[in-house]
Amino acid sequence: MSFVDQPAAREGRISFINDLFLADEATLVQELAVAADPGEAGREKIQATATQLVAAVRKNSRTSGGIEAFLQQYDLSSAEGVLLMCIAEALLRIPDADTADKLIADKITAAHWKDHLGSSDSLFVNASTWGLMLTGQILSLDETAKTNPGQMLGRMVSRAGEPFVRTAMRQAMKIMGHQFVMGRTIAEAIKRSTRNEVLPYRHSFDMLGESALTAADAKRYLDNYHDGIDSIGKSLKLPPKDVFSAPGISVKLSALHPRYEFTHEERVMKELVPEVLELAQHAKKIGICLTIDSEEADRLEMWLNIFEAVYRDPSLDGWDGFGLAVQTYMRRGRDTLRFLTELAGDTGRRIPVRLVKGAYWDSEVKRAQERGIDSYPVFTRKSHSDISYLAAARQVLAAGDKLYAQFATHNAHTLASVLYYAGSRRDYEFQRLHGMGEDLYAEVVDPEKHDRPCRIYAPVGSHEDLLPYLVRRLLENGSNTSFVNRIVDESIAVEDIVADPIELARSHDFLPHPRIPRPADLFQPERPNSKGLNLADRNVSRKLLADMEAAGGKVQKARPIVAGREQSGEEVPSVNPVNTSEVVGTCMLASVEHVDAALKSALTGQLAWNRKSAQDRAAILNKAADLFEKNSAELLELCVREAGKIIPDAISELREAVDFIRYYAAQSLTHFGEPIEMPGPTGERNTYGMRGRGVFVCISPW
Template sequence: RFLQGIASDHGRRIPVRLVKGAYWDTEIKHAQEEGLASYPVFTRKVHTDVSYLACARQALTAAEGLYPQFATHNAHTLASILRYAGSRRDYEFQRLHGMGEALYAEVIDPERYARPCRVYAPVGSHEDLLPYLVRRLLENGANTSFVNRIVDEAIDVGEIVADPIGIAREHNCQPHPHIHPPGDLFGDERRNSKGINLPDSNVRRELLASMQTASTRTYVACPIVGGDKLDGDEVPSVNPANTQHVVGICQQASVDQVDVALEIAAEGQPAWDRTPAAERAAILNKAADLFEKHTAELLALCVAEAGKTIPDAIAELREAVDFLRYYAAQACKLYGEPKELPGPTGERNTHGLRGRGVFVCISPWNFPLAIFTGQVAAALAAGNAVLAKPAEQTPLVAYRAVELLLEAGVPPTVLHFLPGDGATVGGHAVADARVAGVAFTGSTDTARLINRALADKEGPIAVMIAETGGQNAMFVDSSALPEQVVLDSVYSSFNSAGQRCSALRLLCLQEEIAPRVIELLIGQMEELGIGRPELFSTDVGPTIDEEACAVLTAHVEKMQKEATILHRSKLPKETSAGTFFAPTLVEIDSVDVLQQEVFGPVLHVLRYGSKDLRKAINAVNGTGYGLTMGLHSRIDSRARKIAELSGAGNIYINRNMIGAVVGVQPFGGRGLSGTGPKAGGRYYLPRFGAEYTVSNNISAVGGNATLLSLGSD
């Protein structure tokens, strides 16, 4: 109807090609991944068939405004259109070359229907056409496909050509029972986090308006100890996209305040640990709901203080919500009633988990909401008290998260917020004898310092849970699809300005495919939108601060001497107000050139011969890092072999290598990349707890009544 109005207003006739079913499964998956309110497509094929017929009738009633083109291989659909159109001939059918020939022989026969049919065919090399042809084969081979069912002699013809409207009425037009709404993706265990449908212009408009309202507020963060908001030395928190914009003020915690927090936490933790796991979980679930309620405010803070683009900020908020709900569900499973173990008669043995004590959670600036929340939520879910120390660059986001956690019902005795200098606040807390464990995300060097401090301190031996950096590589062989490789490489390298632990740092290309991929990479980099993160047109925002920019600048200057700079994106004039760094493509001849992680939008390319694949993998493993690895290959056996040889904690095949989803792709590395276990995984929460076993000799009361009362049968 919209197109009909446009055509009428401008006196034009608009060709409209009507198709159905193409990339249906992709739409379903996308809606689930994005946490949308509903699906943009029908979940039953029969409903799609009915919708197609309705659209066909509408198109045919558009008089001179539209020229309908009906692409279908379904005989019932075709017959319906012929019936709707009557004697009209101002439309056409379309079919794929090699398909529906017998059906359309009837349609174009001058003695039968004499209606035009356009035959379309893909044109190109086999490398380009293979994915398309495989896609068509999969769609036509589906159980519900007319093309597949018509050749199945076991299916009655009447069933194949049944009226879709009647079938829809039979099940009361209800959606498919096995395709649950995106929000119910994880079943009864937990709700999926809510996404935002950014392609909808009305949604974007409302979101921006709400974020703008939240941005007018000047935030003040301060230490929160025992529920009291305390004073401290003031430090401004600035917007990395415009360093003249002060987002808010953070009052720094003092050493004395850290000591008070430790005392209160140590005293309050036992009561929290005795609180049933289900009650702790309910509080975390309530916090998740509060996070979603304050979506616009949290997004505005992530954009302003951390330089996140809006899509990145949405993904971060969703990850934080998923952490809360996932750890709540896991706590009920793992920290509920002790599990009874098998054993000899007359004895009852149980095994359970309880909190360790006081945890210090030290989070990074690159995920100031998600990782901060994940660490804190896990420690709390396990029954621990928490001293939360946010990154110095992003305390405002973390402060708001703590306020919402306390509002949800977390006792103020077990959650304390201590912003400030890492060496002063974090160092003092970690060295205290009352600390039972540390959860840390950051650099490998800092993790080593914390580990040494824990080893040297008095008191019980403490647990160290660390997720650090990575020298993340992607291997691409000659069978890979270059266009997909480029899309995934650019997204993995330059999304979040390359400031992700999982970001792609090294792209290893088989020699045969390297020239084409590099050419496409440069072209894709030229299309990147670099600028203000609050604009939807922005792909790459700022780096976090001037220090980060300086480190990246020094690295690129070094690469100019030791390697080849293939391309540097141009920075728009407006970026001079912030700490932006131009996405850069560098070709190196050895992995040894990369002595340490380069945390920013710099992608290194290394060519390898087909016989040297194992050597290249060993070189990457030899760096000592083991966080993420990607690979692109259309040869399954090779993909499996590369995955087996990799030393990475997370391996991604024929896709991008960032954006691990809680409970779906547990995230964490090994070696120089961390201690494990993986955040958002089933082995993470037990690391925050202490196991205990109770063995009860129930025969001690005089005998085993159960055994003695057994009958002879």
């Protein structure tokens, strides 16, 4: 078995793309702040424009109300907001009526809806609150009836009301879905996009759907994308003046392949590139644009490789409609744009680039913590992500005719910054999500005001596909830190809404968020986290595989050890389960005599061990954990060859062992340290302490 012959051991196609994968946050943000800073005069103009935008939005929101007012009233800092979130998430996937009724009865009666009645000027919010309040009262009668048998009428009302309420709540969730989703099909979404459209918006249609789990799923999504392209083409009454003003479609690569993971890159490149090329050729033929959506950080390098392979195909020459979305909350955002700029320059075509801040922040943070890697692939402060976006905006604009900038934002300060950076240029566009930011972008697209083009990102999907997207939007915009939420909240000062992220970051010396510890420090001060490896970074995987190759090749010998001395016994070969002709090593089995001798030795040594302090015991355990990590390449190589484990599983097994050892070292300090003094009568001293109970036999099941 050779580890260095694996694809992950080879140098990547984009040599620099992972250099900043887990870069030092403070250093990188300071560099980006310099790149984003327009100077004092520029900052003043940006603040003035942003202030004007917020004032206009608040003025318009007083008359429009609607979903943004609803989200502000029931944000996720309120119990009622959390309950609505639970109901929204659960009702759409509960298959039977009885369970749905129980959920409603349990959740909706627990909330204090009356506290929100009259708190908003929006008719939509107050009408919703009345319905929730009355529904809660009807259902709460059932609870009263349980404690008072005389109230049979209340029980009957409850029973009669639950199906009605269930239907109403499901309909309410569909109404909320209608707010965020343009239509169930592309045809329906196109029809809705052209209905009563007063302002000149462009549209990009996003076919909802999470990762394909099977080849059949992937085929269905691929067919849907082709059908969507055809539907958009049929809707064009007149040819657009150029591809940038044409409608478009967004594609998620995870929906097109059930193994869209960096560990399967060779297979994915072979199977997925032809399918994406077919979609691009189809979009070119129709005359619309095709955007590849960005996804998790682990997939970035493979995602760019797929894009490049398709983009360089000669069949796409002369077409500037093939683009992609770049998430600037990633620390590799700057290098991603560098690669795209070089690719466009090399091919002589322009690449549309949709700049977004990112949609997977929570999962990126939790995944990094769970894996125990050195740092995070994303920034830990919102102001840092904002700075990265501003630096990226200037970088895209500086690329000139190599990149076509598409600025997706609902942030007034970010929007004002882009307007300032771009000056009189008009060869770019803004983008907003369907159902959000209408008042903000009414100021932008108005010919009498800023007069800049804006594209609506319009999700399309069935009731079943709605749930993940709807939950993301509710979480995103129900948060009381959401810009969409805060911009219409007049209790927040305008200057706080449009605060300069560079000044905010400078006020805390560009340091990471103090309440988001590095993954290595997740369990501090008790203990360090076990060290993981960022296998998605080829620089890391190449070194690991080289180290494992160097550690292998020798035949291992395992013997029973009794009282510190190796013993002899029956010799049994250990073979590689993947290749049974390969002998990994030999194991000498312990005999009954060895077991008796080990128990006798343990009983003799237990008294001395029991006299050791908790600090000494913890030090021995922690040294063992450190040695495990120091010799990780050799141990991982053995896990792979002897147990047939894949490398990620081998890493998990090693980390679990290290975590257990350090955990019990910390527990020994807690429980076997100084005795704890207990309360007692005057003149009496009572202490509580723990000591070893003796020798235990552990029979491992593997």
